[in-house]
Amino acid sequence: MPHRPTVLLTSTVALVLTLAACGDVDPPDGAAAGDGEIVITYNSPTEWGNYGEVLSAFTEETGIRAPNDPKNSGQALAALQAEQGSPVADVAYTGIAFADQLVETGVLQNHVPEGAEQVPEELRDPDGAWTTVHTGTIALIVNEDHLGGAPVPTSWADLLEPEYEGLVGYLDPTQAAVGYSAATAVNLALGGDLDDWGPGLDYLNDLRENGASTSAQTATAKVAQGEIPILIDTDFNGYKLQDQGTNVTVVIPEEGSLQIPYIVGLVDGAPNEDNGRELLDFYFSEQGQALFAAGYMRPVIGEMPEEQADRVLPPEDYERAETIDYIEQGARQAEFNELYQDEVGFR
Numbered sequence: 159m160p161h162r163p164t165v166l167l168t169s170t171v172a173l174v175l176t177l178a179a180c181g182d183v184d185p186p187d188g189a190a191a192g193d194g195e196i197v198i199t200y201n202s203p204t205e206w207g208n209y210g211e212v213l214s215a216f217t218e219e220t221g222i223r224a225p226n227d228p229k230n231s232g233q234a235l236a237a238l239q240a241e242q243g244s245p246v247a248d249v250a251y252t253g254i255a256f257a258d259q260l261v262e263t264g265v266l267q268n269h270v271p272e273g274a275e276q277v278p279e280e281l282r283d284p285d286g287a288w289t290t291v292h293t294g295t296i297a298l299i300v301n302e303d304h305l306g307g308a309p310v311p312t313s314w315a316d317l318l319e320p321e322y323e324g325l326v327g328y329l330d331p332t333q334a335a336v337g338y339s340a341a342t343a344v345n346l347a348l349g350g351d352l353d354d355w356g357p358g359l360d361y362l363n364d365l366r367e368n369g370a371s372t373s374a375q376t377a378t379a380k381v382a383q384g385e386i387p388i389l390i391d392t393d394f395n396g397y398k399l400q401d402q403g404t405n406v407t408v409v410i411p412e413e414g415s416l417q418i419p420y421i422v423g424l425v426d427g428a429p430n431e432d433n434g435r436e437l438l439d440f441y442f443s444e445q446g447q448a449l450f451a452a453g454y455m456r457p458v459i460g461e462m463p464e465e466q467a468d469r470v471l472p473p474e475d476y477e478r479a480e481t482i483d484y485i486e487q488g489a490r491q492a493e494f495n496e497l498y499q500d501e502v503g504f505r
Contacts, residue, residue, distance in 0.1 A: 196223040197433035200234035200247040203227070203376045207294075207394050208453020215449055216440050222433050228375060231256050231335035238265035238425060245427040248434030253335020254290065254419040255342075258488040261287050266423040269435065273442035276459045281419055288423040291441050292455035294392035295479045296336075296343040296416045298409040299399065304384035311388065313412040314344050317365060324369035327386035332495045333374050336418065340390045341494065342487060343416035346480055352490050355497055362502045381406065392418065394454035397470060408471060415479040420455075 197216075204210035204226040213224040229237065231252035238250060242265060250266065260266050261283065268286040281290035298317075300310050308321040317326050329337035345351070345358025362370075371386065378395045380386040382404045389395075396408035422441060428434045440446045447457040451466055462470075 195221070196225070197249065197430050197437045198227070198247045199224065199249045199251060199437070200227050200237060201229045201231055201251045203229075205378055205395075205398075206376050207292075207392075207398065207455045208449055211452065212441075212446065212449045215445065216437055219440065219445075220436060222436065224437060230329065230333055230375060232333040233374075235259055235263070235265070239263050242427075245425050245429060247425045248428035248430045249422060249437050250425055251291070251420060251422050253339060254421050254484040255335050255338050255488040255491055257283065257288050257421055258485055259491075260421075260423065265426055267426040267428075269424040269438070271422075271435070271438035271442045273439065273459065277442075278458075281458060283423075288421040289442075290419040290458050291422045292447075292450045292458055293417055293419045294394050294455060295410065295476060296340050296390065296418065297393040297396060298411060299378070299381050299389045299391050299396035300407045300409060301381050301384055301387045302405045302407060304387035310407050310409065312409055314347055314361065315413070317370075317388065318361075318368055320368075322368065322388065325387045326365060326368070326370040326390070327377060327380070327388070328370065328372060328390035329377065330372045330374050331498060335420075336392055337372070338487075338491060338494065339416055339418045341498070342482070343414070343480075344411075346416060346482070347411060347414035352482070352486055355494055359497055359501050362498070366502055393470070394456075397454035397466075400469075410471060410475045410478050412478070417479045417481050419458075419484060 199213070202209045202213060209226060213226055216222065216224050234250055234252055235256055238245070238247060238260075241247070250260070252260065266287045270286040271289065274282065274289045277289055282288065298311060302310060305325065311317055311322060316322065328340050331337035331341040341358050341362060344361050345355055348357035348361055350357035373380070377386055377389055378391065378399060381389045382399055382402070393408050393410070396406055399406045400408075422438060424431070424434050424438060442459065447459050448463065451457045451463050454466055454470060456462055
């Protein structure tokens, strides 16, 4: 496989403008800056992990309305940047790959939530701009009822077989943190690294030729409906579908995968700042961490509760999931985006 020459990093501003053009960056329904009875989060889809329950429980505890928001990580970053003169959001949530861009663009203020000091140092910003709230792992979420008789795939290589033509989907890696993490995972699994995207780009191009689709937004509902029978996504979304009665199997590919930290932070100039602080404290409380864990997101404080641990893949499967220098991954995203758009594109 040929090595791609390194592309000069484009500016963060250019990336933000690209992301803004790629998706809706409107605030969530009911958002009103300065409304003392509300807290606005960006990138908290109801169906993502257990975010619907997390925000509902926060409202029940505090009386502060906390509407869910359907943005992905890239759209959240774009909206925060566009709104810097008059912020709408109070709290932001993204994959850790966006951490460096959040800091560089100055959209977050330094704030360490109560309880967050227990988070390992490598999983939080040294100045307090962001903190990892939970982690997930890139996996295949497979709806067995819509495979047309094909077996459940167990590897990245399987997805390129003719029997899976048109059955695979993943989130756009130039917009969604989980999509970029999926691209990183397959690249590493097939022998690439953050300096060489060749193996991953070759694979994604072959996957496109086998009929794969991309989505900008969370696509787990499409798995349940059979519209996307095999989704490359986070493991916790697959386990959640199992709880909802969908006949899905969660697979950590045999060649390897990637662990993904997800981060939260307080928006600089947040119009409902006190409510934002209260929500972040809730995220890192025992109740908040347990609610994330109920959605099979691995808590960053403490262990996965036994009830959830008994219903996920065994530890040996997760040994195939790597950890990396996530800040470096974020710094390489603009380079990857340019290569992906040139070589895969989905135009």
